[in-house]
Amino acid sequence: MSPSDLRRRVRITLAALAAAVLVTTGAIAAVATAQNPPSTAQQEQGMTPGAPLAEPAVADADQAELTLDATKARVSVSGKEIWGQAYNGSLVAPTLHLEPGKTATITLHNRLPVATNLHFHGLHTSPEGNSDNPFVCVPPGASYTYRLAIPSDHQQGTFWYHSHAMGTSCPATSGTGSDGHTHSMSSAPFTPGDVENQIFAGLSGAMVVGDSRSSLPDSLRDIPVHTIALKDAQVDSAGKIVQGTAGASIDSNAPTVRLVDGQLRPALSMRPGETQLWRLANIGADIFYRLQLDGHTFTVLAEDGNEYPQATGAAELLLPPGKRFDVLVTAPATPTSTWLRTLSYSNGPQGDVYPDTPLMNVDVSGPAPSGVPSSLPVGTPLRGAAPDLSGAPVAQRRTLALSEDSSGTAFYINGRRFSMDQPTFDLAAKLGTVEEWTILNTAGEDHPFHMHTNAFQVLSVNGVPLVAPQRQDTVVIPHAVNGTPGKVVIRQAFTDYPGNWMFHCHIAAHEDNGMMGYIRVAGA
Template sequence: MRFASDKTSRPLLRRTALALAAVLVAVAGGTGAGSAVAASQPVPTTAEQEKGMTAGGPLRDPVDADASGRHRVRITLDAHRTRFDISGRGVVGQSYDGRYIAPTLRMEPGSTVVIQLVNHLGVATNLHVHGMHVYPAGQADDPFRCVPAGATATYLLRIPRGQQQGTYWYHSHAMGRTCPFRSAGGPDMTPPMVGDVENQIFAGLSGAIVVGDDRSLLPATLRHITAHTLVLKDMQIDRKGHIVQNTATTAINSDSPTVRLVDGQLRPVLSMRPDETQLWRIVNAGADIFYQLRLDGYRFTVVGEDGAPVARVTTATNLLMPPGKRFDVLVTACPRPGRAWLRTLAYSTGPQGDSYPQSRLLRLDVRGPRAARLPRVTGRIPTAAPDLRGAPIARHRTVVLSESADGNTFYINGRQFSGDDPSVFATPARLGTVEEWTVVNASREIHPFHLHVSYFQVMSVNGRPQPYAHVQDTVPIPYASHGRPGVVVVRIAFTDFPGRYLFHCHIGAHEDNGMMSFVNVVR
């Protein structure tokens, strides 16, 4: 079914979207485990997978990439099959430099970053700098680019001077239908592996990006506090000690038992002094699963989301982090020595999706001499993006997310993306304009909607207007319930880069199996 949404008036657009969504809800019965797209072998229990690991070591932040220069940075990423040491247990996966958590890339607004991607995998790959506002074609951030097995590719990223300071991430965006991604198999990869987004991120091909230093946006007393980068990833380990992969005979099932890691460590210990304030840059760099974060007895002070400073500082008890989500938060230790757990709470993505158990992630130890208590941060961060609530709207569009009843095939506006397809929109977007998109979830599981190149501002969720707090690049779309779809309305400013802007569900299995498209942006 094709959904011609880009030429319809707004009231009719809404009515048509809701009617279509109701039909799609009726046929999307669902089988659970929405990220499993083929029969998979049973995965050992979490306790069995953790056997041989030693929890409780001191937290070690990811290493920074070896780089040269401040305004012209050169980095080499060597993608290859790797045997990791995960808290004392050997596990086989894929890496960019021999570590399960890839090195953190440090960039400055206005700089040029040259990345040499060396592909020693048995399948094709590529690279995407998630959330970065860079050119989406050529040698820059082109997700349609294919780097064949054995090849080396140069990525040339010119970071705009106006790039927001904050936390981003990078990962393989190997869209398996755009070039030959399936390996022939062999001694190191038997049975043949599929090179796709889910497979390669899940195996280890992801890491954090830090642009500038967002501590510089805080009051002067907070500009030199300790900062940690906390990269959240999960792995499933089969009985041979390999990270589970999509192959010709099995598939990743994101509802299976999993080992949750912080910076590639099992339940590490982060130490703070009483009353000390730190900045935590938190990244969900996994392929499929959600985190519902809580730090027992504490609240998070949110100063950045998806790499952008917030318009107004807020506090939160929980942080919902679908795949691809980032938060920059301040945490102030209690005034007396003690311990607390950073945990992910039990969470369900819906009747057709996954159900995750509660899990401890990191232990906070408060000890040592008392630190000077710093003032609480409130109010507005000065460099926040402009509010689009009063912007003139050049075009309204609707994006309908749906899936088959068996949970194996996924659609946008009734179409399954399968390579270099045309856009679901007949009419391109124009630079210098603002558009309003209505994102409709007709399925019975949450889909994290992600847009490349540009941020968006959330205007409403299920009809409830949202105050302007920040811009973002990833938002969870509520699942359909009681015959009514989940609906999120966003506004997007198309500023200075023409090209194809991908948008998709950021659950790796869903985008790999069709829930992806793009909008053409022209001058």
């Protein structure tokens, strides 16, 4: 038995003992089911794979005020009805489309029995007020209106949005926002959040800013585009998506069903020689994807919505929770069939082990369309990359140490669990400066580090420099090896937006249980 399996078995056993003392026989049976979850094949029974890819509906958030209803819902997954949570009734929420230089107005109606909110992951917009403010808490039965002013020079690419509920209730109100429904979480001791449960149940969707084809040559400006949103679902024997309980997170190493746009192994069609843009996004709660398109390579244009300086080839792509890539895929000149798959992957000796799993069939058939544009050669310069920070003057150097207890149930940054009232650093960052952060991981599993509000530049991973100066908002901090912590060095520019900028591990169970913090950003 691996250390991770042992820790999970201990947590489940403790939960079962507590259930035996405190609740009814029915609840004990539910815990027993969690000990022996259905296999992936059993969970897939009743689902029909192979239907044509049906992407989420697209909502233009800059055209009119949008409404998102967060509810418990019975949703269809490839023909099988299951219970989860949904925005507007769909397991994969509508894809929000925003335009640089415009303001998006989005009203969230909370029809859940617990508190919730929204985080617009990767957007460079204010973290305060009714913008992308994770400290907002919307209680059951309430509504809240977000207004996102997107800068005119915002990066164009793929982002996503999801619940960022830092608890199941709103502990305090510290003021009323412009819409009369602001509930700001403050003056509360650490309590586990509910991000994992809500994302895992279905409260997430893709988000696109502008159009990343705008940096391509004219011949590629109108190529087909597909949003490929990846999330998994553990479906219990009662047809419900599994949820964690107090003191026990979801077992992310348990059998699960991998879905593409909420479908089981859908089929995507291409014509011979055709080039398409795929917006790949991991919008799940906890697990990693190691993507490969059998027999082909990806031409990467952007990572986490941030354009590369030049087109880059990649045989495979690692997507921890929250990661996105904009890629070009070119079909071969002759008809064929192949698979987009997630390869087997382990995120450390104390982490999870995921099996090789086919995700989507790619069918190349029919005659080649006339005037098919060629693919983009690797190395072709792109126009929208952010400035290189490697030579910038550094105003402040900071260190973040990510750690967890031996049971894998409590998580820390610099030895502390998250506190709403206490920033991670006493010294605030100043607008107009560049800082260098060294992020250490002392645990036996990888931790994907995510920064709100800002994309950063990775300088090195475990001492190996990164040559390409691209920006990103999520990076995997490698696990410790023989007592030596994993180490990533980043730089970020605090160009605008005073307020509290949050950061955390994006394995949702880890942020829920303490691996989260924030830094105060003040005027120069």
